[in-house]
Amino acid sequence: MADLFVKICGLRTAHDVDAAVAAGADAVGFVFAPGSPRTVDAATARELAARVPEGVLTVGVFRGQAVAEVRRFAEESGVRGVQLHGEEGPEEFEALRAEGRTLLRATAERVRRCGEYGEDLLLLDAPDPGSGKPWNWGAADFTAPEGRWLLAGGLNPGNVRAALAATGAWGVDVSSGVERERGVKSPELIRAFVGAARA
């Protein structure tokens, strides 16, 4: 599955970014949501994003933050994508769309298709994002949404193939599963994850 879209999230150092890009990630994420062991400030994200080649999408990750704050972080860091994990509705997506960024809508709801809120990519995640806990994507009654959607939540090099086989996801997103300890990425696990996802 050569075209599988892979996003590596929660990067905090130049080393992390270089490892994700070298492994072949399509997108890299910087967490701006407060309270995460992966949270970075806008200036750090700007430095990290500057290392990322044009063809790789840089994404700012937010949870329950006001549009004005999302906009400020996005502008200050220069990320080209915005991932929202809160209760945002179509109005917030519409407001952010005006800035021309790629919009990712992250949800634990059973959403039927990508694009209902004007998002470019839909992200089906666990109720507790960034926890590394899988959700029941393997359940018999799971119905994949239509369109471009990413599976996230508790993925790792050991389970990503099974997750893709069970769901048929268009892409995958990982954070905890490529860390050697909470908040600390492992280049080896990043490589192993991308390799397994695209095997």
Ligand SMILES: O=C(O)c1ccccc1N[C@@H]1O[C@H](COP(=O)(O)O)[C@@H](O)[C@H]1O
């Ligand atoms: O990574 C975080 O700490 C985080 C905080 C707030 C919102 C989202 C966060 N991460 C996102 O969670 C999923 C999957 O994480 P995991 O692989 O289960 O750890 C991914 O989309 C991250 O972007």
